[in-house]
Amino acid sequence: xxxxxxxxxxxxxxxxxxxxxxTVSRVVSGEPGVAPSTAxxxxxxxxxxxxxxxxxxxxxxxxNLGTSTIGLVVDDLANPFYALMARSVEDEAHRRGYxxxxxxxxxxxxxxREVIAAFTARQxxxxxxxxxxxxxxxxxxxxxxxxRVVCVDRPGKGLDVxxxxxxxxxxxxxxxxxxxxxxxxxxAYLGDRFDIWTQAERFSGYRDALAAHGxxxxxxxxxxxxxxxxxxxxxxxxxxxxxxxxxxxFTSNDLITLGALDAADRTAPLALVGFDDLPLAERLDPPLTxxxxxxxxxxxxxxxxxxxxxxxxxxxxxxxxxLTRFLVRASGESxxxxxxx
Amino acid sequence: xxxxxxxxxxxxxxxxxxxxxxTVSRVVSGEPGVAPSTAxxxxxxxxxxxxxxxxxxxxxxxxNLGTSTIGLVVDDLANPFYALMARSVEDEAHRRGYxxxxxxxxxxxxxxREVIAAFTARQxxxxxxxxxxxxxxxxxxxxxxxxRVVCVDRPGKGLDVxxxxxxxxxxxxxxxxxxxxxxxxxxAYLGDRFDIWTQAERFSGYRDALAAHGxxxxxxxxxxxxxxxxxxxxxxxxxxxxxxxxxxxFTSNDLITLGALDAADRTAPLALVGFDDLPLAERLDPPLTxxxxxxxxxxxxxxxxxxxxxxxxxxxxxxxxxLTRFLVRASGESxxxxxxx
DNA sequence: ATGAAAGCGCTAACAT
DNA sequence: ATGTTAGCGCTTTCAT
Numbered sequence: 001x002x003x004x005x006x007x008x009x010x011x012x013x014x015x016x017x018x019x020x021x022x023t024v025s026r027v028v029s030g031e032p033g034v035a036p037s038t039a040x041x042x043x044x045x046x047x048x049x050x051x052x053x054x055x056x057x058x059x060x061x062x063x064n065l066g067t068s069t070i071g072l073v074v075d076d077l078a079n080p081f082y083a084l085m086a087r088s089v090e091d092e093a094h095r096r097g098y099x100x101x102x103x104x105x106x107x108x109x110x111x112x113r114e115v116i117a118a119f120t121a122r123q124x125x126x127x128x129x130x131x132x133x134x135x136x137x138x139x140x141x142x143x144x145x146x147x148r149v150v151c152v153d154r155p156g157k158g159l160d161v162x163x164x165x166x167x168x169x170x171x172x173x174x175x176x177x178x179x180x181x182x183x184x185x186x187x188a189y190l191g192d193r194f195d196i197w198t199q200a201e202r203f204s205g206y207r208d209a210l211a212a213h214g215x216x217x218x219x220x221x222x223x224x225x226x227x228x229x230x231x232x233x234x235x236x237x238x239x240x241x242x243x244x245x246x247x248x249x250f251t252s253n254d255l256i257t258l259g260a261l262d263a264a265d266r267t268a269p270l271a272l273v274g275f276d277d278l279p280l281a282e283r284l285d286p287p288l289t290x291x292x293x294x295x296x297x298x299x300x301x302x303x304x305x306x307x308x309x310x311x312x313x314x315x316x317x318x319x320x321x322x323l324t325r326f327l328v329r330a331s332g333e334s335x336x337x338x339x340x341x
Numbered sequence: 342x343x344x345x346x347x348x349x350x351x352x353x354x355x356x357x358x359x360x361x362x363x364t365v366s367r368v369v370s371g372e373p374g375v376a377p378s379t380a381x382x383x384x385x386x387x388x389x390x391x392x393x394x395x396x397x398x399x400x401x402x403x404x405n406l407g408t409s410t411i412g413l414v415v416d417d418l419a420n421p422f423y424a425l426m427a428r429s430v431e432d433e434a435h436r437r438g439y440x441x442x443x444x445x446x447x448x449x450x451x452x453x454r455e456v457i458a459a460f461t462a463r464q465x466x467x468x469x470x471x472x473x474x475x476x477x478x479x480x481x482x483x484x485x486x487x488x489r490v491v492c493v494d495r496p497g498k499g500l501d502v503x504x505x506x507x508x509x510x511x512x513x514x515x516x517x518x519x520x521x522x523x524x525x526x527x528x529a530y531l532g533d534r535f536d537i538w539t540q541a542e543r544f545s546g547y548r549d550a551l552a553a554h555g556x557x558x559x560x561x562x563x564x565x566x567x568x569x570x571x572x573x574x575x576x577x578x579x580x581x582x583x584x585x586x587x588x589x590x591f592t593s594n595d596l597i598t599l600g601a602l603d604a605a606d607r608t609a610p611l612a613l614v615g616f617d618d619l620p621l622a623e624r625l626d627p628p629l630t631x632x633x634x635x636x637x638x639x640x641x642x643x644x645x646x647x648x649x650x651x652x653x654x655x656x657x658x659x660x661x662x663x664l665t666r667f668l669v670r671a672s673g674e675s676x677x678x679x680x681x682x
Numbered sequence: 683a684t685g686a687a688a689g690c691g692c693t694a695a696c697a698t
Numbered sequence: 699a700t701g702t703t704a705g706c707g708c709t710t711t712c713a714t
Contacts, residue, residue, distance in 0.1 A: 007486040009691055020701050025693060035699060050482030055462040056397045056408070057691035060706050067397070069442075069463070077431060078637075083424030090418060090445055094452075099459045101410075102443050104431055111435075118440045121396040122410070141391030145348040261624050280621040283602050350707055361685045366709060376683060398707035402690050 008049040017045035028053050059123065070126045070306065071101045071119035073112065075153075078104075081254065081276065081295045082130070085152070088299030089128055096307060098125075107196065109134025120147060126306045128299075131156035133195045148309040152302040154197040155319075162309065164302045164320045168198050168275075171291040171324035172205025173212075175273040176250050178289070178332050180213045184248035184271055188221040188239050190232055190260065191252035199224070202252045202275055221246050232259025240265075247271060248332075254278060257288070273332040287329035297322055349390040358386035369394050400464065411467045411647065412442045412460035414453065416494075419445075422595065422617065422636045423471070426493070429640030430469055437648060439466075448537065450475025461488060467647045469640075472497035474536045489650040493643040495538040496660075503650065505643045505661045509539050509616075512632040512665035513546025514553075516614040517591050519630070519673050521554045525589035525612055529562040529580050531573055531601065532593035540565070543593045543616055562587050573600025581606075588612060589673075595619060598629070614673040628670035638663055 010021040010028070017024065019042060026034050027042040028051075034042075045051070059067040072089050074082040086102060093100045101124060103115035112132045116139070119127065126148035127139075136159050143149055143161075151163040179187050189206045191199045203224075210217055220242055223235045232255065239246055248271035251257040257274030261284070264270070273289045281288035301320055351362040351369070358365065360383060367375050368383040369392075375383075386392070400408045413430050415423040427443060434441045442465060444456035453473045457480070460468065467489035468480075477500050484490055484502075492504040520528050530547045532540045544565075551558055561583055564576045573596065580587055589612035592598040598615030602625070605611070610627075618633040642661055 005485045005487075007691095010693095011691080021691090022693075022702080023700060026700090029693085033699060038699080050485075052458070052462055052482065054401075054464060054691055055459075056464055057401050057706090058693075060395075060398050060401060060691080060708090061693045063706070076428065078425045078428035080421045080424060083421060083427075084419045086424075086443070087417065087419035087445060090443065094444070094456070097459075099442050099444065099456075099463065101440050102427070102431065103435070103440065104428060115435070115440075117393070118396075118438075121393055122440065123395060123397050141393065144346045144391075146346075258620055261621065264624075278621060279599060280602065280619065280625065283605075284621065284624060285626050348707095352707080362707090363685060363709080364683085367684090370709085374683060379683080395707055398690090399709075400690095401692090401707080402709045404690070 007054070008051045009054070010051075013042065013045045013049055013051050016049060017042045066125040066310070067123045068098045069101060069122065069124050070098055070128065070310075071103070071116070071124040072128045073103050073105060073115055073119070074130045075107050075132075076104050077102060079255075081293075084295035085299035085302075088296040089303045092300060092303035092307065098307075105130070105132050107132050107193070113138055126150070126310050128152055128302050128306055129156065130154060131159065133157065133197075148306055150302050150306045150309070152298055160317055162302075162305045162317050162319070164298055164305065164322070165198075166293045166298065166322045166324050168201035168324075169205040169208065171293070171326070172202035172250070172252070172275060173209045174205075174324075174326050175275065175289075175291050175332075176206050176209035177212070178326070178328070179248045179250065179271055179273055180209060180215065182248075182271065182333050185213075185215050186218070186221065186244065186246040187215075187248045187250055188223070188246035189250050189252065190223050190226055190235055190256050192224070192226055192256065194224040199252055206250055226256050226259070229255050229259040229262065232256040233263035234259075236260055236263035236270075249273070251275065257290070261288075269334055271332055271334055277327065281327075282329055284331070286331045286334050289329045289332035290327050292325045292327050294322065294325075348395070349392045350395070351392075354383065354386045354390055354392050357390060358383045407466040407651070408464045409439045410442060410463065410465045411439055411469065411651075412444070412457070412465045413469045414444050414446060414456055414460070415471045416448050416473075417445050418443060420596075422634075425636035426640035426643075429637040430644045433641060433644035433648065439648075446471070446473050448473050448534070454479055467491070467651050469493055469643050469647055470497065471495060472500065474498065474538075489647055491643050491647045491650070493639055501658055503643075503646045503658050503660070505639055505646065505663070506539075507634045507639065507663045507665050509542035509665075510546040510549065512634070512667070513543035513591070513593070513616060514550045515546075515665075515667050516616065516630075516632050516673075517547050517550035518553070519667070519669070520589045520591065520612055520614055521550060521556065523589075523612065523674050526554075526556050527559070527562065527585065527587040528556075528589045528591055529564070529587035530591050530593065531564050531567055531576055531597050533565075533567055533597065535565040540593055547591055567597050567600070570596050570600040570603065573597040574604035575600075577601055577604035577611075590614075592616065598631075602629075610675055612673055612675055618668065622668075623670055625672070627672045627675050630670045630673035631668050633666045633668050635663065 010024045013024045014021040027039045105112040109132045120142040130153045149161045155163045226232045251260050251274040254276035275291045277290045277292040351365045354365045355362040368380045446453040450473045461483040471494045490502045496504045567573045592615040595617035614630045616632045618631045622629040
């Protein structure tokens with residue numbers, strides 16, 4: 001097995017250029033006070049040896065400058081919503097010369113803790129976090145030591161930090177109100193795990209809308225804990241077999257909307273409004289009405305808040321709430337059995 | 342502005358536990374040769390101070406162990422295809438106790454170089470790379486110094502490293518052959534930048550299929566350089582205005598397929614087969630026929646190859662080609678003006 | 683079983 | 699303008 005060539009260090013460059021390591025340091029870091037001729041010699045040695053500064057060693061010594069690394073911890077990086085958020089965070093980081101460590105929690109507190117521990121052990125300057133429902137006591141010490149934390153998409157239970165979310169409750173209420181406005185009263189709620197903050201909020205919006213119209217919540221029409229596209233489809237099936245089945249559906253995230261579409265019955269369609277837009281929503285028959293949120297804005301805002309904290313802003317934690325948009329296409333108006341108001 | 346509390350170091354723990362830093366190091370790193378009673382005292386001090394080991398300092402000293410960090414450099418993390426790949430890479434990394442730095446290149450060689458430089462400066466043990474079309478000379482020195490590199494999705498020009506791709510050319514050929522089999526001879530090609538390897542390959546597959554059927558390539562029907570959903574839609578418009586317009590479309594990636602669907606004319610539909618599956622492909626009217634590739638398998642395979650290299654495998658670079666699947670639904674058979682064979 | 687000394691690669695602080 | 703010394707937080711090596 002071929003031995004890897006040792007990485008050249010400043011000492012090596014210094015020897016090759018006939019100067020001291022300190023001079024190399026100055027040149028490599030673009031600091032003033034080096035004669036142009038000396039700098040040229042150093043730069044030549046750098047090129048000749050293919051030298052690149054070891055930033056880990058650098059950051060170890062420079063205590064006040066940080067590591068120019070942030071961590072991004074999301075529920076699931078494969079989810080297009082979080083992927084868009086991640087890209088947006090990455091762009092903001094790149095602009096500022098930062099790099100981004102990413103990790104997915106799968107909404108498991110244990111994995112969240114592992115991922116965050118691995119990040120803080122590497123001295124990240126900040127963390128953008130889609131928190132799980134678990135405790136976050138392990139963040140206390142890193143935060144006291146200066147690691148900045150921003151929550152995004154959901155607040156962290158017991159975490160007094162900046163938080164960027166959308167108006168989940170109002171968005172859901174608007175969607176369900178739309179359905180009510182079209183004469184539906186048997187409206188099913190299909191949601192992910194209820195212990196996920198956004199889901200609880202959206203369910204509250206569902207209840208709000210029904211209450212405002214004097215429609216009681218029928219627990220038979222409520223399904224929580226739908227984690228997959230398949231399980232959502234299955235839930236629709238069971239809903240159909242009810243003695244008094246729903247005429248309309250409110251689906252509480254993109255995955256569930258997809259599942260509902262899979263299970264859709266063209267001969268007896270249900271009205272449908274979903275949370276989260278989908279790339280082909282307008283090409284469906286009928287075009288899909290949705291509550292749309294902007295992951296790029298969420299990620300970008302969270303990143304900006306984080307970098308302002310890293311930059312020294314130590315005012316009281318803020319809570320930023322971005323607005324959802326309600327995109328009326330057609331699926332909320334249809335439904336074979338929708339009473340003709 | 343509140344002064345951040347200094348992070349406790351091993352020295353602090355050592356003092357609190359009444360031992361030497363070396364003993365703390367042994368306990369924290371789970372090394373043998375510490376009396377249980379001593380270890381207990383150290384662990385208590387660790388908890389009391391909220392001590393966490395600084396892994397950057399650790400890795401600086403332990404030259405043979407690496408940093409347990411890999412870098413993932415993709416074209417665009419927001420693209421669901423690369424997002425899925427990223428998640429898959431992250432899972433493999435997490436299983437092994439590694440963390441992942443991510444970066445998007447936007448297919449710009451300059452940004453690719455910046456991102457990779459930032460990663461290697463942080464001493465990543467390996468790099469999974471969706472290379473741009475630029476040169477990669479800057480990788481030579483890090484690779485000589487032991488940084489492992491694996492290319493995924495595309496080979497890197499002049500990079501003699503492990504590469505994981507799919508059979509783009511055969512997949513495209515199959516798709517176009519399908520169209521030809523349904524009587525189409527005026528088949529348009531809509532692709533992204535031709536200097537992207539996958540796009541060139543898919544275009545070759547398009548030509549192969551036509552050639553095998555004795556159909557000449559009509560340059561009027563070929564559109565390269567479609568970077569956005571919108572531009573793809575616009576291209577369809579210009580295609581329709583041709584004196585002898587196409588009856589069928591082959592779209593060379595998901596974004597372009599989406600654009601083609603946006604521009605679809607229900608009164609005069611064109612047959613359509615696309616590269617890359619879409620979440621709602623089967624719910625469209627007509628259901629969309631596609632060449633499907635598996636980003637999770639791509640990412641997982643690339644990660645496995647990388648970790649086997651990091652683990653010491655120094656055999657000659659391999660080239661792994663995964664197979665695409667051709668999912669026949671219906672959009673390749675329809676088309677108002679498809680000659681009735 | 684425990685500790686002291688040295689040094690990983692770099693830079694702050696202080697010479698010269 | 700350049701160099702020397704010390705030390706960031708940790709672990710290797712070699713005592714004891």
